[in-house]
Amino acid sequence: MTTLPTPAATGPHDEPTAPASTRFIALYAFGQLGLWAALLTPISVTLSVKVGAIAPDTKATSLGLVLSVGAFLSMAITPIWGNLSDRTTSRFGRRRPWLAGGAVSGAAGLLIMALAQDVPTILIGWCVTQVGYNAAQAALNAINPDHIPERQRGRVSGILGLMSNVGILAGTFITTSVSSSTFLMFLLPGVLAFIALGLLIAFLPDRPADRSTLGPFRPLDLLRSLWVNPFAHRDFGWAFAGRFLIFTGNAFKLTFGFYVITDRLGYSPVEAVSLVFTATLVFTGGSLLTATIGGWLSDRLERRKIFVLVASLVMGVGLLTLGFTTTYPQYLLGSLILGMGTGVYMAVDMALVVRVLPNPDNAAKDLAVFQIANSLPQSLAPLIAPLFLTIGGGDQNYPAAFTAALVFAVLGALTVIPIRKVR
Template sequence: MTAEGKAPEAEQSAQSADPVGGRWVSALALANIGVWVGWFGPLQLLLARQAEHLTPDHKTSTLALVTGVGAAFSMVANPVFGALSDRTTAAVGRRIPWVVAGVAGGAAGLVVLSLAQSVAVVIAGWCLVQLALNAAFAALTAAVPDQVPPRRRGLVGGWLGVSQVVGILAGTGLATVAGGVAAGYLACAVFSVLAAVPYVLMRRDSALSPGDRPAFRWRTFLTGFWIDPRRHPDFGWAWLTRFLMNLSYSISTMYLLYYLTDAVHYGGDADTGVLVLTALNALTLLATVVISGIRSDRSGRRKSYVIRSGLVISAATLLLAVWQTWTGAVVASLVLGLGYGVYTSVDFALLTDVLPTEADRGKDLGVINIANALPQVLAPVIAAPVVTHFGGYTALYALAGALAVAGSVLVRRIRSVL
């Protein structure tokens, strides 16, 4: 059977599975919160503070180096671990073993970061965090098309959006109130592990018997990560639009701490300022993310929501570009939350609708998630010279707005989804 012929099978499989209940969705969302805490406690504050402490005269370039190398590891890890989970024949299922190993490894990486006294150790610790938490994230993401029928994926995508923003907010909060960089890393590590426990204990997973696992061949395994956009154009356009949206978002948020100190000249503690802006962003995101997924499920439409959300995200970045005051940052954070809430839930449902095959969901979603990780590699490479040499924060956030508009336009090229 052709790859194109397997997409309906994926829908039938999810639709015929026992309906997922609120307890499973809640446990899935909590485990995702733990993963996002492990990522964004460091990304929002801790890595920036560590770079400032270790290399005060080169903090921007050090942060770019650490996050860029880590994101490169993430870009590889997500599809590889997704593909491995597709082939896992453990008695508890395909995905749960990777959730357990991932959160344990991520916590170990955060402990390494808490002890780091050099840039090299920071890079090593952050790469371990990225490798391990991407294993957990790939497995958790693949569980959605495994367990959830298409008609409910907007709703579940909405709750995953909630988990993302709560994780970012909780990670930022833990990093702010823990009492130092080392304590912040340790707090994030403990939270990440505990958050995964309910999901693991529920033991709801799709199983693969050893007889159903295809023979392993390196050539087939490696070439499988290339999904030809000529054969699967909707998958290709979905990947590109997510890449552009996430590049816009990464550029907008990665230098927020330095934006407050260097452009806004924030009078108070900049760490607290970042926490306040993150909380305001979360407030409006939570107001839109679940309801948008529900409305998208009911209408059967995805693209119009993604298009409008991209334009709202662009408006927020342009506010950051031209209104460089604390008030402007507050308004922009509120607007950004509105747009990103709609985008997060509906885009995830759209992506699950264009996966090429049922058997390779973990791998294919991992390839999609390269569109999340690659912007983390490129954002510092782009942002550092723009801020330093080509127009400062005005040019940086104008660029972020243009990228969001491009993502909104190109989503119209997807044909199989309304």
């Protein structure tokens, strides 16, 4: 097996120092792209289409149930996968087995949803998908502190942050191309993830965990995987709170953006699939415009906090624009503003988070705990959104819901101020 030259620590406590190669970064980014295409496309498009076709009278409630249960499962299982990855002593390394297993089981979940004929089966398939792809995500997250030196993390995090946007773009492009087949709309993003993760697995310079540094494994350790003391590690706690609040606001758009186009703007579901792709293209263009520049400038100035704060506020403006839109061009403007803020945020916030990790030896576990801040909002947003959607009667008060999303974004911006370890 050929591996790419990339920095590797000589011991479990060592930070990587040599710069990561361009080829390594490209394969790392492609792996992230494939995973996000498979995991986020169902949230943004295909689950809305499938649930709307199977349960048109209860589509919002049914979709909220499926996404909430899946996200809660993701929240609980991802730190466990991260802990087990940190402790994996396989000769194939401690990240490769979880990347491979996650790719296979995630694709199996997509297949279940593609064949589903009722909401309970969709729910089962989504849970399998979440369990699989979050195992791979736990390993992917840990590659950053494993192999990327501090002086490159802003730029590399900017590229990686873009991959969630490009992944959704790739996924929605695929669904638009095969919109006549719900089966292929689910399955083809999984094929992309399988190829992307397979290439990364083939060339990843991985190594097993050092047995001499591992204590005895106890079942209770799995429960401890879910917890990092925010009082003992205050900077990590504030970073977690900020990501949670920002992603709660963003989850309103991810979950209900499709229905804004159909319910508020009056387009049919078939038309909305294409319109979501166009909006995602605009969003990604905005992210591309700001992410690379923001990451580079953050590295150059050796500043993280101000970039995260301003980007969070810009995201809030974009969310508010989406909620009050009355025409599709306004929806595209909101997508552009949200994308520009998201580009800088994803570029710099991950570099900030890696810097405040409690324990470099448990990078996969700690980053998987941090992943809860990404996944929990996917559960909460569908549950709390109806509180705002029903203001004034009915269930389509999207301006009220997206105003709440703005509030979450502003609160998330403020949480960066108390962080001390990072400037």
